[in-house]
Amino acid sequence: MSCIDPILLNDWYIVGKAEDIQPGTIKPVRLLGEDIVVWRGSSLESPVLAWQDWCPHRGVPLSLGKIVGDRLACRYHGWQYDKTGQCVCVPSLPTQSPPVNAHVKTYKCQESSGYIWANLGDFPRQLPAFPNNPDHRQFVAEPYYISSSPFRVMENNLDMSHPAFLHEGTIGDPNFPLVEDYEVNAEKDRIVIRNIQSWQVGANYTNIKTLSKINISSLIINYPLSMTAVKEIEDSNEKIYVFINITPIEEEKSVMWISFAMNYGHEIAESEMQTYTDKVFREDVFILESQRPARLPLLYQKDTDPQWPPEVHVRCDKASVVYRRWLKSLGITFGVC
Numbered sequence: 366m367s368c369i370d371p372i373l374l375n376d377w378y379i380v381g382k383a384e385d386i387q388p389g390t391i392k393p394v395r396l397l398g399e400d401i402v403v404w405r406g407s408s409l410e411s412p413v414l415a416w417q418d419w420c421p422h423r424g425v426p427l428s429l430g431k432i433v434g435d436r437l438a439c440r441y442h443g444w445q446y447d448k449t450g451q452c453v454c455v456p457s458l459p460t461q462s463p464p465v466n467a468h469v470k471t472y473k474c475q476e477s478s479g480y481i482w483a484n485l486g487d488f489p490r491q492l493p494a495f496p497n498n499p500d501h502r503q504f505v506a507e508p509y510y511i512s513s514s515p516f517r518v519m520e521n522n523l524d525m526s527h528p529a530f531l532h533e534g535t536i537g538d539p540n541f542p543l544v545e546d547y548e549v550n551a552e553k554d555r556i557v558i559r560n561i562q563s564w565q566v567g568a569n570y571t572n573i574k575t576l577s578k579i580n581i582s583s584l585i586i587n588y589p590l591s592m593t594a595v596k597e598i599e600d601s602n603e604k605i606y607v608f609i610n611i612t613p614i615e616e617e618k619s620v621m622w623i624s625f626a627m628n629y630g631h632e633i634a635e636s637e638m639q640t641y642t643d644k645v646f647r648e649d650v651f652i653l654e655s656q657r658p659a660r661l662p663l664l665y666q667k668d669t670d671p672q673w674p675p676e677v678h679v680r681c682d683k684a685s686v687v688y689r690r691w692l693k694s695l696g697i698t699f700g701v702c
């Protein structure tokens with residue numbers, strides 16, 4: 366754990382959709398190479414909690430246990446832990462106080478924007494937020510598990526020349542591959558990209574397959590693995606706000622979480638949105654898992670792996686180039702090469 370880059374350690378990551386972690390839920394998750402148990406006691410007021418998934422008695426994962434009221438009970442000997450992580454009951458010794466050092470390592474955890482977020486660091490940064498406009502049609506997609514570096518996954522969302530080819534027929538048309546020049550600026554704490562114009566079919570995530578010019582009027586990366594974007598469809602008033610967060614499971618394993626807020630489409634069924642999102646993003650997952658090396662190559666590496674010479678960039682890749690340079694300046698070493 367200590368070898369994880371501090372900036373990554375102190376960021377927040379999604380560990381589940383809020384609706385999936387109801388009172389009485391125990392969910393094992395992996396985050397930055399650590400096993401975590403996310404759970405909520407059985408009452409409606411029970412807070413959502415994230416702990417190291419490890420019982421201090423004999424090292425059994427607490428996620429194998431069960432919830433007893435507002436406590437988590439270990440499967441092996443039934444020791445019970447209260448919401449602070451302290452053992453408050455050793456059933457085999459009912460008349461004695463439990464050992465004070467029987468305390469589970471706890472992490473920060475909270476609910477926001479339809480998700481449960483966990484933070485393993487001691488100096489947490491601000492939580493990424495998605496503007497919540499009640500007039501918008503909100504959609505929180507099911508997660509995508511991807512065997513690739515979280516930074517490869519993130520970079521794919523800045524890559525504007527792939528939809529025409531990889532997403533041919535879903536949102537792309539290879540006869541319209543042009544990506545016009547756009548603005549990209551690395552600021553101290555974020556990258557701001559503006560006015561990426563290209564062509565898409567079915568750009569509004571409905572089954573109407575018209576070819577339209579789209580403008581990603583803003584795409585902002587505030588955290589290494591979190592971004593918000595606004596996609597506007599020319600000759601319509603339709604706007605789609607996109608919130609994408611990548612959870613780093615391991616250096617070469619990730620989960621991608623996508624939310625949309627649209628100023629139209631209140632009538633589109635949840636299942637239809639999910640089917641459409643799956644069609645598009647499974648194409649991304651397929652290609653992401655094929656990339657070599659699986660870790661994102663940063664720029665100007667002294668010791669380039671002779672098996673994988675430096676990748677070649679062209680003008681429309683400048684968002685990726687700026688992202689890689691920014692990661693390097695932040696001192697990221699996890700999931701990159």
Ligand code: FES
Binds near residue numbers: 420421423
């Ligand atoms: Fe958890 Fe013994 S290992 S109670």
Ligand code: CO
Binds near residue numbers: 521527528532645649
């Ligand atoms: Co794609």
